[in-house]
Amino acid sequence: MQIIRDIAMLHRAVTALKQGGKSVALVPTMGSLHDGHLSLVRMAKRVADHAVVSIFVNPTQFGPNEDFEAYPRDEARDAALLVEEGASLLWAPDVATMYPGGHNTHIEVAELGADYCGAARPGHFDGVATVVAKLFNQVRPDVAIFGEKDWQQLAIIRRMARDLDFAIDILGAPIARDSDGLAMSSRNAYLSDAQRAAAPAFPAALNAAAQAIAGGADVTETLVRAEAAIVAGGFDSVDYVALADADSLERLRAFRAPARLLAAARIGKTRLIDNLAVG
C-alpha cells in the first residue's frame, strides 16, 4: 500500500491505479480506525478494483471548544490495518497541504445541515462538505463510501454530490456495533470503564423507541421517554432524539416510512451519536 502526502504524487498514483479501466472507491476517514471504518474499506473492495482511504483530521469541522487537538491519532497502526484489508493507497495530507495559506473558499450547507448535529455544532457540516469536496477533486474516485453511523452527514454528502454535479456514486454502509450494541466510534476511546459500561443504554433506548414508534406509539411521548431512559442510563445530557424523514431529514411528528431515529447524547466530556431505521 502506498502512503502519499503530496497532491501531485497522489494524481500520478491514482492515474496509475485507474490504468486499464480499473475503478477506484474512496473511503474518507479521520483515522483511529476501528472495525466500522474497516467495513467501509471491505465494501470499497467489493464495489471497485481499488480502495483508496484518506486519513485527515479536518480542523475546519471542529468547533473552538471541541476535541481537534485531543482527537486520537495513530497513523502507523491505521496503515497496518489498511494493509491487512488490501487497501491500495492511503492519502494522508497534512493541514498545510489541504489548506495552503490563502485558502479562501468553502461550501455552505443549507437546510440539511441546520438541525440535529448542525444545530449543536455550528459550521461543522460546512467544514465536512468542503473537505469532502476537496477529497473528491483530489482523488477523483468512481465511488465514495460513508457510514450510516453519521446519517445526517451521509444525507448531506449525497445532496452535495447531486447539487454540485460530482460524477461519483455515494454509497452508505451499515453501522458497525460492538456486541453490546454501542456503535463503534473513534470517540469511544475517551470513555472511562464506568462510562463504557453505561454507554449501551443509549442504543438500547433508541431501539425501544424505534420499536414503540413502529408499533403505533405516540411519537412525541416516545421521544421524551427515550431521552429520560438515556439520562437514567448514566448519560449527562441529550442533545436531541428526533424522528426524521430518512432522506429530507425533516422532523416527523407522526410515523411515516422511510423514517430514521436520530440522536446525540453526552456522557462526561464525550458526545456520542447514533441512529436507527424505524419500521
Ligand code: AMP
Ligand atoms: P470518521 O473517521 O469518524 O470521520 O468516520 C469515517 C467514516 O467512517 C464515516 O463515513 C463514518 O460514518 C464511518 N463510520 C464511523 N463509525 C462507523 C460505524 N460504527 N459503522 C459504520 N461506519 C462508521
